[in-house]
Amino acid sequence: MIDFPGIENLTRKTSSRILLVVIDGLGGYFDNATNNSELEDARTPNLDNLAGESACGLSIPVDHGITPGSGPGHLSLFGYDPIKYQVGRGVLEALGLGFELNANQIAIRGNFALSNAEGVITDRRANRISSEISSNLVKKLSNILLPGFQTDVELIRDHRFLLVLTSENIAPNYYPFVSDTDPGLNGLKPLACEPTYPETIKIADAINSFVTQTRNLLRDNQQANTILLRGISKVPKFPSMQEKYKLNPIGIAAYPMYLGLAKLAGMEIVGENTDFAAEIESLKTVIKVDEHDFFFLHYKPADTAGEDGDRKAKILALEEFDKFIPAIKDIGADVLVIAGDHSTPAILAAHSWHSVPFLINTSFTKADGQGSFSEKEFRGGSLGLIKAKSIMMLALAHAGKLKKFGS
Amino acid sequence: MIDFPGIENLTRKTSSRILLVVIDGLGGYFDNATNNSELEDARTPNLDNLAGESACGLSIPVDHGITPGSGPGHLSLFGYDPIKYQVGRGVLEALGLGFELNANQIAIRGNFALSNAEGVITDRRANRISSEISSNLVKKLSNILLPGFQTDVELIRDHRFLLVLTSENIAPNYYPFVSDTDPGLNGLKPLACEPTYPETIKIADAINSFVTQTRNLLRDNQQANTILLRGISKVPKFPSMQEKYKLNPIGIAAYPMYLGLAKLAGMEIVGENTDFAAEIESLKTVIKVDEHDFFFLHYKPADTAGEDGDRKAKILALEEFDKFIPAIKDIGADVLVIAGDHSTPAILAAHSWHSVPFLINTSFTKADGQGSFSEKEFRGGSLGLIKAKSIMMLALAHAGKLKKFGS
Numbered sequence: 129m130i131d132f133p134g135i136e137n138l139t140r141k142t143s144s145r146i147l148l149v150v151i152d153g154l155g156g157y158f159d160n161a162t163n164n165s166e167l168e169d170a171r172t173p174n175l176d177n178l179a180g181e182s183a184c185g186l187s188i189p190v191d192h193g194i195t196p197g198s199g200p201g202h203l204s205l206f207g208y209d210p211i212k213y214q215v216g217r218g219v220l221e222a223l224g225l226g227f228e229l230n231a232n233q234i235a236i237r238g239n240f241a242l243s244n245a246e247g248v249i250t251d252r253r254a255n256r257i258s259s260e261i262s263s264n265l266v267k268k269l270s271n272i273l274l275p276g277f278q279t280d281v282e283l284i285r286d287h288r289f290l291l292v293l294t295s296e297n298i299a300p301n302y303y304p305f306v307s308d309t310d311p312g313l314n315g316l317k318p319l320a321c322e323p324t325y326p327e328t329i330k331i332a333d334a335i336n337s338f339v340t341q342t343r344n345l346l347r348d349n350q351q352a353n354t355i356l357l358r359g360i361s362k363v364p365k366f367p368s369m370q371e372k373y374k375l376n377p378i379g380i381a382a383y384p385m386y387l388g389l390a391k392l393a394g395m396e397i398v399g400e401n402t403d404f405a406a407e408i409e410s411l412k413t414v415i416k417v418d419e420h421d422f423f424f425l426h427y428k429p430a431d432t433a434g435e436d437g438d439r440k441a442k443i444l445a446l447e448e449f450d451k452f453i454p455a456i457k458d459i460g461a462d463v464l465v466i467a468g469d470h471s472t473p474a475i476l477a478a479h480s481w482h483s484v485p486f487l488i489n490t491s492f493t494k495a496d497g498q499g500s501f502s503e504k505e506f507r508g509g510s511l512g513l514i515k516a517k518s519i520m521m522l523a524l525a526h527a528g529k530l531k532k533f534g535s
Numbered sequence: 536m537i538d539f540p541g542i543e544n545l546t547r548k549t550s551s552r553i554l555l556v557v558i559d560g561l562g563g564y565f566d567n568a569t570n571n572s573e574l575e576d577a578r579t580p581n582l583d584n585l586a587g588e589s590a591c592g593l594s595i596p597v598d599h600g601i602t603p604g605s606g607p608g609h610l611s612l613f614g615y616d617p618i619k620y621q622v623g624r625g626v627l628e629a630l631g632l633g634f635e636l637n638a639n640q641i642a643i644r645g646n647f648a649l650s651n652a653e654g655v656i657t658d659r660r661a662n663r664i665s666s667e668i669s670s671n672l673v674k675k676l677s678n679i680l681l682p683g684f685q686t687d688v689e690l691i692r693d694h695r696f697l698l699v700l701t702s703e704n705i706a707p708n709y710y711p712f713v714s715d716t717d718p719g720l721n722g723l724k725p726l727a728c729e730p731t732y733p734e735t736i737k738i739a740d741a742i743n744s745f746v747t748q749t750r751n752l753l754r755d756n757q758q759a760n761t762i763l764l765r766g767i768s769k770v771p772k773f774p775s776m777q778e779k780y781k782l783n784p785i786g787i788a789a790y791p792m793y794l795g796l797a798k799l800a801g802m803e804i805v806g807e808n809t810d811f812a813a814e815i816e817s818l819k820t821v822i823k824v825d826e827h828d829f830f831f832l833h834y835k836p837a838d839t840a841g842e843d844g845d846r847k848a849k850i851l852a853l854e855e856f857d858k859f860i861p862a863i864k865d866i867g868a869d870v871l872v873i874a875g876d877h878s879t880p881a882i883l884a885a886h887s888w889h890s891v892p893f894l895i896n897t898s899f900t901k902a903d904g905q906g907s908f909s910e911k912e913f914r915g916g917s918l919g920l921i922k923a924k925s926i927m928m929l930a931l932a933h934a935g936k937l938k939k940f941g942s
Binding site: 132133138508509510511512514518519521522523524525526530531532533534535 | 564567593
């Protein structure tokens with residue numbers, strides 16, 4: 129179920145339109161020098177003004193202390209309980225490559241790795257070999273035959289690859305249905321892939337055969353002589369935003385993984401967008417002509433800068449986003465939600481568990497008393513500190529799309 | 536279970552007394568002209584002073600974005616999880632009429648409606664015909680015979696009526712056990728009542744027979760020629776406040792529906808009270824002589840004004856309530872809780888999902904730093920933004936009625 133039990137009995141179709149803008153890695157943390165977060169040091173006059181006319185709060189992406197990946201970070205914002213609706217790493221990598229998976233396909237994340245004469249892993253990432261080297265190894269792996277399975281091997285980047293097995297509907301929809309071969313640490317031997325259920329023995333056998341054949345092929349290779357597989361998964365079938373919310377949703381993003389996540393929620397994908405400016409143009413075109421009532425836009429640069437540990441770049445990315453606010457407001461959605469999938473503090477150079485500011489703007493939301501868009505200010509917002517999965521409920525409420533509960 | 540698992544092992548009987556005063560529709564929203572909520576514009580010096588000596592917070596009646604009806608709004612404040620403890624609309628209407636339901640009775644909310652020659656509903660509310668007209672139709676329906684069932688039809692108001700079927704213990708306690716005949720929209724045909732479980736076929740058959748007979752009776756009636764039934768339900772058996780909290784509770788309200796909800800929680804009902812002043816007098820009388828330790832008082836006018844979209848009347852209703860505070864304090868309960876079942880912002884002229892201020896006052900609670908009773912001030916209260924179902928736990932704690940959990 130999406131967040132609230134029986135939500136499909138509470139939602140109603142209306143003409144109002146919701147625009148959800150996700151600033152990837154929006155939240156930050158205090159810098160030693162300035163004692164301010166990136167948002168607090170960024171000059172964001174448009175966001176600050178918007179905060180003054182909005183209902184504001186802080187969101188916890190998954191749970192206290194949990195640092196989310198992109199999958200749970202976004203699914204939460206689409207209203208899915210991220211603990212219940214999990215996406216395997218293999219599927220997420222496939223989505224990231226724009227690889228369209230169907231119900232007969234199993235997606236697996238692979239690492240090229242190094243092991244010693246005893247088979248003990250000495251480097252799980254094979255010295256992070258270049259994509260150039262990896263692409264040659266990928267070609268070799270593409271020759272492996274598995275009776276009953278079609279295999280596709282695709283380079284992701286550096287030591288990372290995607291393995292897709294296709295066979296007639298043999299894998300169940302739950303995850304995980306077989307275990308990883310990657311033990312997660314150097315100094316250990318790769319694990320055999322084990323079936324989690326009796327009906328997944330064939331899949332485990334095929335995967336173990338793939339690994340054995342790979343080792344034979346790479347035996348004398350100096351750069352990488354083995355592989356590690358994990359996140360062996362099928363594209364999940366989640367209840368859709370159409371079913372649960374009676375929405376007709378559209379997803380617009382520049383990166384395939386976010387489009388893939390949008391598709392998991394039932395969104396239609398629009399345009400080939402190279403950056404956020406292009407996304408807005410796509411939205412402007414589509415919102416004029418159609419009957420869609422939910423739009424998801426994705427802004428990436430803040431996360432990228434945060435992951436790089438580049439505080440200045442993150443501040444700049446937030447300031448650049450701020451300049452888009454007039455264009456975003458011009459779109460004229462009835463409910464505008466600005467939120468983040470997680471924090472990416474530059475000081476940590478990684479995703480983090482810290483809570484993330486969000487706001488909901490409509491023609492009737494009023495000054496929450498928060499005149500600045502920041503982590504510190506939004507602590508006092510009227511929406512409080514809430515799980516990110518509830519933001520969608522608030523958006524639906526503000527859009528008049530939720531009937532009264534009980535009499 | 537009531538809110539906390541195993542609560543009956545934590546609660547203990549003490550002599551302390553809790554008074555819960557529910558201001559119906561207490562919460563509001565910002566007005567365009569003043570940028571203040573109704574509470575912020577109301578002059579409430581007594582509530583403001585009380586806030587300065589209390590623990591304060593904001594409550595979410597059911598969940599983020601969910602707009603509650605009176606049932607879930609009140610059950611939450613009595614400590615029941617409103618998602619788990621749902622009351623059918625039929626039962627709630629019966630409670631509202633003061634109709635005493637027993638375990639052999641099924642309560643159904645009916646609408647007089649209009650349909651065209653093809654049987655398609657053209658008006659689900661039959662132009663909201665007057666109670667005068669309806670009462671004649673109710674008389675006609677009272678002649679319908681259902682073998683094995685006693686039928687009672689009661690006018691609610693305008694196009695609304697209550698149908699009660701009585702038969703020996705044939706309906707299960709869960710809800711819904713048969714489906715509605717009301718499709719919820721004009722332009723559709725009424726639905727057949729369908730059993731949700733095999734053992735409810737007889738009930739569905741009886742209801743379908745009632746509908747068919749009604750159509751035959753009303754065939755040539757211009758004002759209403761059909762009926763729509765929904766919320767087909769039995770009075771639920773909830774764990775009581777006696778069982779779970781070891782309380783000996785009393786409910787005092789001027790409107791039957793709230794008394795009915797109090798009864799669902801196991802409260803004893805006192806007095807026939809025409810308004811809040813009369814409720815207080817009833818309370819004064821009862822508290823002198825007996826061993827009760829929990830008292831629920833209900834104040835209705837704020838909700839009525841909010842529903843009417845009458846901001847001035849709502850402010851006035853809050854100001855009028857404020858004048859009762861000295862009398863409420865004089866009663867001398869050990870723990871005084873002032874809370875609301877939901878918000879009813881005048882600007883929306885309806886119940887809403889917005890969070891609601893609440894306070895807990897005892898001889899040892901201290902200024903929370905909140906010198907004013909309002910939505911904005913209470914954001915910073917020590918009790919935070921919490922689900923309304925937890926307020927009862929806080930009341931029990933403040934009353935010394937909760938033992939230590941674990942060692």
